[in-house]
Amino acid sequence: MQHVESDPEANNRSVFGVAAGVLVTALALWALVRHFGGGAAGTGYDWDFGSLWKYRNLLASGLGYTLLFTIVCVALGLAVGLVAGLGRLSTNPVITTPLRAYVEVFRCTPVLVQLVWFYYALPVLTGIELSAVAAATLCLALYGGAFYSEIIRGGIISIDPGQTEAARAIGMTRFQLMRRIILPQAFKKMTPPLMNQSIMQLKNTSLLSVLAVPDLLYQGQVIAHDNYRPLEVYTFTAIAYFAVLFPVTIWVKRLEYGSGPKEA
Numbered sequence: 001m002q003h004v005e006s007d008p009e010a011n012n013r014s015v016f017g018v019a020a021g022v023l024v025t026a027l028a029l030w031a032l033v034r035h036f037g038g039g040a041a042g043t044g045y046d047w048d049f050g051s052l053w054k055y056r057n058l059l060a061s062g063l064g065y066t067l068l069f070t071i072v073c074v075a076l077g078l079a080v081g082l083v084a085g086l087g088r089l090s091t092n093p094v095i096t097t098p099l100r101a102y103v104e105v106f107r108c109t110p111v112l113v114q115l116v117w118f119y120y121a122l123p124v125l126t127g128i129e130l131s132a133v134a135a136a137t138l139c140l141a142l143y144g145g146a147f148y149s150e151i152i153r154g155g156i157i158s159i160d161p162g163q164t165e166a167a168r169a170i171g172m173t174r175f176q177l178m179r180r181i182i183l184p185q186a187f188k189k190m191t192p193p194l195m196n197q198s199i200m201q202l203k204n205t206s207l208l209s210v211l212a213v214p215d216l217l218y219q220g221q222v223i224a225h226d227n228y229r230p231l232e233v234y235t236f237t238a239i240a241y242f243a244v245l246f247p248v249t250i251w252v253k254r255l256e257y258g259s260g261p262k263e264a
Contacts, residue, residue: 049232055223062219063240069137069215070202076141077201078194081148086178088153099149106146112207114139119211132211140204147197155190156182195252199245206241216240 052059087099106114119135122128130138159182167177209218220237224230 047232048229049236051227051229052223052232052236055219055227058219058223059216059236059240062214062216063244065214066202066205066216067244069140069205069208069213070198073137073140073144073205074198074201076137077144077148080141080145081152084145084149085152085156088149089156102142103146103149106143107150111140111143111204112210114143115207115211132208132213136208136211136213140201143204144197144201147200148194151190151193151197152186155186158189159185192252192256195248195255199248199252202245203241 084099084103087095088103090096115136118139119130119132122135123130163181163185164177167181172180205215206217208215209221212218216237220233224233227233
């Protein structure tokens, strides 16, 4: 059976169409906000985004902290996920049972609950004091690792078993098999879901404000308490997250097209 290769030009049109749709929707929402939030609706509220200018350094530092924290947590999560994903391929229940328990615990509990537990409960149980940053890093790395491990495991087991048998027939070790045959092919399939999970990791950093970690949302809360302009502050915060994530989602979509089936 032959697979039809995706048309790059059509893919580009689709991407531009999505971008145009998002822009039109954003403008329509802004028009509604201006109409129902302004004097025309009788509320007397006047939008003033200029009031945020004097807080630009605080907002920039919050955005930078969010991006840096995301990069660190994604890197650590991928490392944990790779170890856990490969470990779950073992046939030894002594290895697979605790790894499965780890994955299910982190996948089946809310990340906000995990953050609070790591910061308040873990030091009580271990006697080791954790700063808010350390607790949040540990929590999000393990949380992401649980999802990354399943993506990695699924990508590996999706490879044709015949290739494994052929590699073993010519004397390849398990390490050589993974490095030269399995992982290069599996990585192409894993890239889009890994990127999608990384996007979720960035959005999860907005929960760090509950631990007073100075990310973008926390800085926004500080500013809103200072200038009494929560609508402008939180609207700007949402726009900042969108501005960072939308190009990444477009890139992921292109990766999904690129990793699709090719013509045989």
